[in-house]
Amino acid sequence: MSLGRILLLAVSVLVLFGVGQRVLDKMRLTDRQALFFMALILVGGWIPSIPLSGSVRVNIGGALVPLGLCIYLFVRAGTARERWRAGIASALAAAAVLGLGMLLPDEPEAMPFDINYAYGLLAGAIAYVLGRSRISSFIAGVMGVLLADIAQAVLNAVNGVPVNLHLGGAGALDAVVLSGLTAVLLSELLGALLERITGAVHAHAEIRGGQQVLVRTDRERGKDE
């Protein structure tokens, strides 16, 4: 392999690693935990997929690690409401991924952008509308693609079309991972932009006189913290 291609590969991996680490870092994970999970996704993606039955296979880095991370985040979600929102956002995102596949043009050149990022943008938007939560966004982005792939395999089986289900088969480059990361980035950007445009209202809980009260602090529009 030429020097240029080695550099290209190294830089691509580093960029994905950096973006992934920053995204995971925003979800109640420490820096090192985020690094660890990104490393698992990258390395797991290169390990041969696990055959489950017949033509159903699952990739470690592309599906199992993101799924495990979703379960971890789901369990650690602050409230039952956040868990509900994450669940609903995932179901909506899955339907949207299936719908996008059916409604958008067949050929990549006919789409305004790379469809691998469209799933994440959609899942991020859905999760943001539902609860403005990064965790919900990540779960919706990952689970949306995984559930849509499973649903498509079921539809194929029902329609007599050969089933070839390879969950997260492209490893770190799979739509499952890209969608999860894109969803969080969108959620983060939407939140930051809306905050900047509207002038955010910050609120925090305080104990005053033995009672928990919500203290609201209006911030000037566009002014730095």
Next chain:
Amino acid sequence: MTRKILAALLCLCAALPLLAPAARAEEADPAWTLVTADGEKVTSIAVEVTEGDEYIAGDNALYRVTSVDAQTRQAVLQRAGEEPAVAQALFGLTRTAKTQKVVGLYCTHSDESYEDGDGASSVESGWAGIHDVAATLKSWLEDKGVEVLFDTGSYLPHDAGAYRRSRSAAVELASQGPAALFDVHRDGIPDASEYETEINGEPATMVRLLVGRSNPNSQENRQFAVQLKSVADEYYPGLVKDIFIGKGNYNQEILPDSVLLEFGTHVSDKEQVLTSTKYMADVIHIAVFGGEPGYSQKAQAEGGAAAEDEGAAPAPSGAVTPVPGAPQSASTQTEERSGVWTALAWIVGLAVLGGLAFAVVSGGGFSGLSDRVRRFSSEVSGGLFGKKPKE
């Protein structure tokens, strides 16, 4: 109110799968006609054409799409010079290091078939005509000593998600270290005559090469496609119809030497399509591995045995014979393929710009930007570089 809106959204999304098209019909996507500014037809193509797309015609004339009319599905081309062919000497030099001859094949549109040969243009119930084409290409390549990683998976339905599903095949094949990756397709234009050709007196179909320009590797992909066409033009003129460089990535960012091959169209005679795989295999063998034109292991083995029997020199002719008198005058190009550096510049540039934009938006402005960059460096490197955030 919000709950009602959410419920309506949920129902709408849940109902989307029911809107699935029952079956794919070529008529659903009428072909585009590419014309010059004078209105003269250059070619037809069954992909979406947008402004900025490029087209390298059979005679290496380079065109750029300057305007499109989606209603009439007509695109106007402007001549942008001539695409220089790649001299064999160049890829001979760049390919000599490849001791293992391995390529990967897969078919994203696993239903594509030929009406004349398969009975329908789309076969969804199992092995489709396009798999026969890829399998035949594989056997011809194997006859040249090339190991072929052939993914026979189905990525149906033939919808916008097909390339997402076939991405797993592309990555899986690429991880096994092939020198090149080919996504085998057929075109969908209604006129078979546009693809008809004759190679060595045999009726065959042409092969169109498709490159996606929306990926960091697109320059590398394009140079690879030009390399294939240069070899074909030299040994089998008329085999490679043209090169279309359109929007999309077709999973070609996975490997720099990736290209999409369109073998004929859905109304082509399948036998003629299969004939063209024989010549395309030779082109791939020469372009990717610097192989000897017309080389065939089987023919050589038979020739060698005959020579031992008769004491004569082994017959060098393989399964295919390069066209006698074919032009050997591909213009020389001395510089190394530069696409990889373009790709590198794109990735680094986009990462830096994206990171800065994100830091500015999420951090609330430019003030303290350098602090955030240093903190970022520390966080992504686990504290090795940059400034550690204060507890």
